[in-house]
Amino acid sequence: MSTTNPHSDAQPDDAGTPAARARARRRSKQRRRLANVAGLMASLVLTGALYSVFAPAQAAVEPTESAAEAAGRELYIRxxxxxxGENLDGxxxxxPSLIGVGAAAVYFQVHTGRMPLVRQEADAPDKPVVFSDEEIDQLMAYIQANGGGPTLPSGDLRGGDIAEGGELFRLNCASCHNFVGEGGAxxxxxxxxxxxxxxxLEIYTAMLxxxxxxxVFGDNQLTPEEKREIITYIQTVQEMADPGGAGVGRIGPVGEGLVIWVVGVGAxxxxIFWMGSKA
Structure with missing residues (x-):
């Protein structure tokens, strides 16, 4: 009579039972959850590490207000x-708004004494300058940094062909400023x-x-070289002596005709009256 294990044929493989499969699914789900949590934690740690590495460098390159801009802001407020306006928006x-006018407009308006404006009128007249050169530089720095716009030119502002400058001046400027820059109504x-x-620099920034x-005569209308030629013509004419004697305002035949009528005909x-009285 042979001895057999009563459980040797009846015991099935645990891996194949429904309970074992359920346990395996639960363990697999738990592992996936743990993997997701671990991945999330790793991402957070990596993000924090990257921020700690790059954030200080980013903060270091952020623009800060210079001493000139800070002083210009105080002048602007005052x-x-x-x-x-508080935000340069007029x-x-x-x-008007100062956004986009740049340091060039600030130099012209302030250096000629037109700004600060005393009162509202048809034109902002030129008058003695209120600010020093250093204060003007500070105002330019503040307006340029916060509003942007044309900057001051660099280098020599005269040069080129004076004859070409005269032609450009007569074409673009003489109708208002007179052909020798004496101005007009x-x-x-x-x-x-x-x-x-x-x-x-005042002439250049006015054109700009x-x-x-x-x-506005931007670089698309008049190139920097053409602007320099115009300045050369204007300043050369202003420095020239009048070959005919008195300039009579340099306003052309109007002034000369007035002299002829008032002085010539008057004399x-x-x-005539003197000779008549003697007779």
């Missing part, structure tokens, strides 16, 4: 904010100012920004 019926109580006392009724009439 002298300009009433008309041009104030209706008081002052415009409509609505405005006038084109004389260029007699304007320095090279177009103050008042003056059009002639005086002579």
């Amino acid at each position: 002298s300009c904010i009433t008309c041009h 104030v209706p019926n008081r002052g 415009l409509s609505s109580g405005k006038d084109a100012p004389s260029l007699e006392d304007a320095n090279d 920004t177009g103050p008042g009724n003056m059009p 002639l009439l005086f002579g």
